[in-house]
Amino acid sequence: MLRLFTLLYALIGPTLAGVFITAALTMNRVDARAMIVAAVAGFVLALPASWLVAKQLSANG
Incomplete structure (x- = not known):
């Protein structure tokens, strides 16, 4: 699950940073x-989002 989490974080982090x-x-x-604050907030909020998505994908897959 850690590998999936890191892959998702690599996608979700820059996306949320760009949105912010x-x-x-x-x-x-x-x-x-x-x-800088917007980018850091995006990357920080991507951590729990990536974890939740990885957890859901692991449970269903």
Whole structure:
């Protein structure tokens, strides 16, 4: 399951970071600090999301 988790994290992390950066830009937050915070938040929130998806895929597969 760890291998599946890392594969999913490699896909979900940048996706969530990109979504959060796009949201920050939409709110007209164009400073570097807002971009870094949005990217880090995306990568941090991708950890539990990847774990839950991997757990569901392992249980069903």
